[in-house]
Amino acid sequence: MLPAFCAVAGGGDLLTGLLLLARPAVALAPLGLTVPAESWVFLRWIGLFVAAVGTIYLQPWRLPPGSERRSRLRAALEITALVRLAVAAFVAGAVLAAELAAPWLAVGGYDALVALGQLFLLPAAKAPDVH
DSSP: OOHHHHHHHHHHHHHHHHHHHHHHHHHHHTTOOOOOGGGGGHHHHHHHHHHHHHHHGGGGGGOOOSSSHHHHHHHHHHHHHHHHHHHHHHHHHHHHTSSOOOOGHHHHHHHHHHHHHHHHHHHGGSTOOOO
């Protein structure tokens, strides 16, 4: 379960981040959002951050099974859950303050759901047989 979760969450963030870096307008199209071209540099910056978060999920799996992998997996899940909850809170506040359009709630909602899933799965990352 943990390898699949990390592959989906990490892979999704990595691909989304790379798409934001390469083609910000394409990345935002599914949300129905458009951003002026002069703002793309900020979306690319966010894309770099999102891609980096994605790699955090994938890093522990490059290690052989054992205590170091378990330790890094726990840290990855804890850190990325915190980041995702912070993003969800920021997006909710920005939408309430009319600083972001309502479709951005899809991003915050997704991050909140993934973070809650991670917190639920965290005990499994402590099991001695994490493969």
